Amino acid sequence: MSSPSPKKQDKEEQKQKAVKAGEGKKGQGKEDGGSGGGGEHGAAVKKPTTKAERRALQEAQRKAKEERLAAQGKGTAKQTTSTSGGGAKRSQASKGGEGGAKLEGKPLEVPRPTRQRNSSSSTSVTTDDHRPNKSSKSSKKATEQQVETGRRVKQLQLFSHLQQYSKAPSSPTLPWHSVSTYTSIHPAIIKLGLHYSHGVICGSNSRCVAMLAAFKKVINDYTTPVQKELRRDLDAHIRPFINFLTHCRPLSVSMGNAIKYLKREISKIGPDQSESEAKRLLCATIDEYLELYIVKAGTEISKLCQNIIKDNDVILVYAFSSVVQRVLLDAHCSGRQFRVIVVDSRPKMEGRHMLRTLVQKGVKCSYVLINAVSYIMKEVSKVIVGAHSLLANGYVMSRIGTSQVALVARSFNVPVLVCCETYKFSDRVQTDSIVNNELGDPNDLVQINRRQGNFLTGWKDIPCLGLLNLVYVITMRP
Amino acid sequence: MRTIRNRLCTAGMASGMAVAEKGRSDLGKEVEEKLHEFITYLKQKNPHSSYDVAKRTVLLLREVCSKTRWYSARDLITNIRAAGKKLIAAQPSESAVGNMVRRVLKIVREEHASCVAGSVDEVDVRALLQGRDDSDDLSRQTPHLKGSVIEIINDLLGELELSASNISSQAPDHIHSSEVLMTTGYSKTVEAFLKAAARKRKIEVIVAESAPFYRGQELAKNLAVAGVETIVVTDSAVFAIMSRVNKVIIGTHTVMADGSLKAINGSYALCLAAKRHSVPVLVCAALFKLSPQYPCSYDHDTFNKIVSPHDILRFSEGQLVSKVHVQNPVFDHVPPDLITLFVSNIGGNAPSYVYRLISELYHPDDQEL
Numbered sequence: 001m002s003s004p005s006p007k008k009q010d011k012e013e014q015k016q017k018a019v020k021a022g023e024g025k026k027g028q029g030k031e032d033g034g035s036g037g038g039g040e041h042g043a044a045v046k047k048p049t050t051k052a053e054r055r056a057l058q059e060a061q062r063k064a065k066e067e068r069l070a071a072q073g074k075g076t077a078k079q080t081t082s083t084s085g086g087g088a089k090r091s092q093a094s095k096g097g098e099g100g101a102k103l104e105g106k107p108l109e110v111p112r113p114t115r116q117r118n119s120s121s122s123t124s125v126t127t128d129d130h131r132p133n134k135s136s137k138s139s140k141k142a143t144e145q146q147v148e149t150g151r152r153v154k155q156l157q158l159f160s161h162l163q164q165y166s167k168a169p170s171s172p173t174l175p176w177h178s179v180s181t182y183t184s185i186h187p188a189i190i191k192l193g194l195h196y197s198h199g200v201i202c203g204s205n206s207r208c209v210a211m212l213a214a215f216k217k218v219i220n221d222y223t224t225p226v227q228k229e230l231r232r233d234l235d236a237h238i239r240p241f242i243n244f245l246t247h248c249r250p251l252s253v254s255m256g257n258a259i260k261y262l263k264r265e266i267s268k269i270g271p272d273q274s275e276s277e278a279k280r281l282l283c284a285t286i287d288e289y290l291e292l293y294i295v296k297a298g299t300e301i302s303k304l305c306q307n308i309i310k311d312n313d314v315i316l317v318y319a320f321s322s323v324v325q326r327v328l329l330d331a332h333c334s335g336r337q338f339r340v341i342v343v344d345s346r347p348k349m350e351g352r353h354m355l356r357t358l359v360q361k362g363v364k365c366s367y368v369l370i371n372a373v374s375y376i377m378k379e380v381s382k383v384i385v386g387a388h389s390l391l392a393n394g395y396v397m398s399r400i401g402t403s404q405v406a407l408v409a410r411s412f413n414v415p416v417l418v419c420c421e422t423y424k425f426s427d428r429v430q431t432d433s434i435v436n437n438e439l440g441d442p443n444d445l446v447q448i449n450r451r452q453g454n455f456l457t458g459w460k461d462i463p464c465l466g467l468l469n470l471v472y473v474i475t476m477r478p
Numbered sequence: 479m480r481t482i483r484n485r486l487c488t489a490g491m492a493s494g495m496a497v498a499e500k501g502r503s504d505l506g507k508e509v510e511e512k513l514h515e516f517i518t519y520l521k522q523k524n525p526h527s528s529y530d531v532a533k534r535t536v537l538l539l540r541e542v543c544s545k546t547r548w549y550s551a552r553d554l555i556t557n558i559r560a561a562g563k564k565l566i567a568a569q570p571s572e573s574a575v576g577n578m579v580r581r582v583l584k585i586v587r588e589e590h591a592s593c594v595a596g597s598v599d600e601v602d603v604r605a606l607l608q609g610r611d612d613s614d615d616l617s618r619q620t621p622h623l624k625g626s627v628i629e630i631i632n633d634l635l636g637e638l639e640l641s642a643s644n645i646s647s648q649a650p651d652h653i654h655s656s657e658v659l660m661t662t663g664y665s666k667t668v669e670a671f672l673k674a675a676a677r678k679r680k681i682e683v684i685v686a687e688s689a690p691f692y693r694g695q696e697l698a699k700n701l702a703v704a705g706v707e708t709i710v711v712t713d714s715a716v717f718a719i720m721s722r723v724n725k726v727i728i729g730t731h732t733v734m735a736d737g738s739l740k741a742i743n744g745s746y747a748l749c750l751a752a753k754r755h756s757v758p759v760l761v762c763a764a765l766f767k768l769s770p771q772y773p774c775s776y777d778h779d780t781f782n783k784i785v786s787p788h789d790i791l792r793f794s795e796g797q798l799v800s801k802v803h804v805q806n807p808v809f810d811h812v813p814p815d816l817i818t819l820f821v822s823n824i825g826g827n828a829p830s831y832v833y834r835l836i837s838e839l840y841h842p843d844d845q846e847l
Binding site: 404 | 687688689690701702703705711712713715716722743744747754790797804805810
């Protein structure tokens with residue numbers, strides 16, 4: 001490789017200076033790197049560079065970066081909370097080393113995508129010594145996302161251990177997953193994953209039911225490969241599907257429990273059973289599970305609640321729960337006279353769905369947003385809510401906002417009832433809502449349907465602003 | 479020596495009309511015009527900034543003092559009461575109007591007392607001990623009353639203008655480094671407070687967006703543009719995130735006489751969550767928001783203002799809207815036991831001290847205008 005010419009060295013120094021200046025300014029590294037790169041582009045146009053010269057420049061840059069990182073040493077790798085000069089150190093992501101390298105790669109990355117892809121991958125190999133280089137695209141994407149949030153407001157780092165939100169694109173041309181991954185996943189599962197990701201199928205019960213229906217299709221289309229047993233291979237066959245679904249949207253506890261049940265049933269299949277027989281058996285157990293643990297459970301809960309709902313009751317419900325809807329409709333059909341207050345919250349506004357169904361059946365309803373809960377609570381006689389899961393220490397994991405409704409209800413001495421099927425019970429214990437939660441799309445907070453427009457349209461350009469969209473909350477015992 | 483006019487004044491509502499009419503004729507054309515202009519402004523449905531309303535009220539009352547004809551403190555009080563009644567009737571939910579009217583009335587009484595007897599304290603104690611009737615004193619002619627009243631009203635205006643900066647200058651006393659603060663809604667006082675704190679301390683602010691008016695989003699944007707690290711969360715996430723918050727700082731529309739708040743929708747749930755997690759709640763409110771009225775019943779219907787449900791359920795969903803009762807209250811009542819501290823322009827006070835502030839700022843005779 002030819003040594004870099006003096007003119008190239010000048011340009012390289014200029015570029016380094018531009019990069020350093022870019023990193024010095026918080027959050028403006030991109031622009032400065034871009035301007036530095038743009039300047040060089042202009043210079044490059046004047047004197048056409050050969051391939052060898054370009055490679056030499058790249059090598060020099062890589063060496064310079066290594067030197068810089070070696071000088072910083074373990075500093076970027078450790079989890080630091082202080083922001084001391086340089087955009088690189090600003091990344092407070094827990095996976096510091098890789099994140100640091102990626103962030104430094106970022107100002108260089110933007111103007112020269114073709115070149116820098118090599119340098120960034122090489123630096124991640126060289127600097128990232130104490131962490132095995134994860135080659136799976138998903139974890140790399142997760143790290144990038146963590147760096148994204150890390151560059152934003154510090155408090156959002158409270159949630160950097162959770163899977164960051166990434167919406168599956170509607171067109172398969174975007175490289176969200178490699179094409180090969182797409183082709184190996186059953187189309188029913190892809191459809192399901194996209195439904196989850198776009199919020200078409202929402203709610204613990206519906207997600208579980210849809211997932212089991214999709215798995216039935218998968219089982220029916222499955223053919224045991226030669227020299228393999230169904231009960232061993234089917235498990236491995238399903239695993240990538242479950243990973244795919246988790247990437248689309250983290251699994252709910254109901255789905256997790258259903259999958260555990262399915263795997264248990266698969267392992268129970270005798271080695272001498274024919275394939276068609278085994279498949280039929282599996283589909284039958286899935287149907288049985290659905291019938292017993294979801295449908296019949298709902299019926300039983302509804303029966304129990306019939307005695308609880310009395311005439312002239314005012315019942316408050318929060319957002320949407322299929323169980324609670326069932327309870328209310330059955331009570332209405334059996335002739336009880338009561339009225340319902342539906343409390344709704346942003347951004348999902350699921351309460352409207354509940355409201356529509358109730359109004360269609362003729363139930364008297366009121367509708368408020370969660371902020372007005374203290375205003376209407378004086379009229380309420382009971383609060384009935386659904387749950388996403390019941391934890392082993394008795395805490396309830398449910399839609400965000402439930403705990404607030406429960407808190408206000410308690411201050412007005414209104415009883416709060418939680419309806420939850422047993423298949424949603426979980427072995428986990430949790431004491432706060434941050435250690436395990438789901439992050440929704442922060443862009444959902446921007447759209448506010450005001451005539452005068454949204455306040456937060458350009459929120460990504462403001463470095464000090466962050467948006468947080470939590471999905472679940474833990475409701476504790478008082 | 480009681481005059482007929484005095485007896486009429488102390489009689490009650492029946493004579494009120496006669497007195498008011500006398501008051502109206504004394505207000506003069508110029509002042510009447512300004513009064514009508516202000517009443518039109520108050521009647522508009524746009525939410526008014528309490529500070530603007532308070533300032534305009536005081537300016538108007540200064541006009542009443544300087545440009546109307548009055549011969550004694552009793553006359554002046556009548557004039558101010560007449561103007562004040564009209565203003566309050568125009569927009570009853572705007573308590574700043576009534577507060578400022580009562581402040582000015584107290585100023586007039588105090589100045590009259592000091593003009594007559596030299597020192598205010600002396601007169602009060604003597605009057606209390608001897609059970610002397612005040613109404614006698616008020617009809618006495620005092621030559622320098624006009625000048626001193628106008629001077630004190632100017633002081634009041636100055637206090638109003640400086641109230642936000644006085645409150646924000648106390649910010650570093652309450653906020654330590656690396657704190658996470660939480661707020662909701664949009665209060666200009668709180669915005670100034672947080673910006674002042676951010677200048678001296680490293681803080682992070684979490685703002686609840688406060689649907690359906692989304693004032694919280696506006697505040698968050700302003701803070702972020704000014705360089706304060708801000709996160710916007712939905713109102714439903716308040717309890718979830720409260721365990722990581724160090725202090726809650728809210729503004730309020732009014733501070734009632736028992737120390738409770740008439741604050742923006744959602745404040746009650748926020749303060750409850752704060753109490754549950756043992757997070758102190760600081761209320762930044764200037765003294766002009768302090769009202770001598772008690773919340774008459776915890777039945778919010780008389781206390782609250784309900785506005786159009788369009789923000790909650792659009793009229794375009796006609797099927798639904800016609801069958802459903804939608805409520806959109808503006809205010810929330812927060813009881814005094816959920817509040818840790820009131821930060822006002824004269825310093826920090828506990829909610830239990832509010833009664834004392836009221837006795838200093840307002841006169842009990844002015845309770846009923």
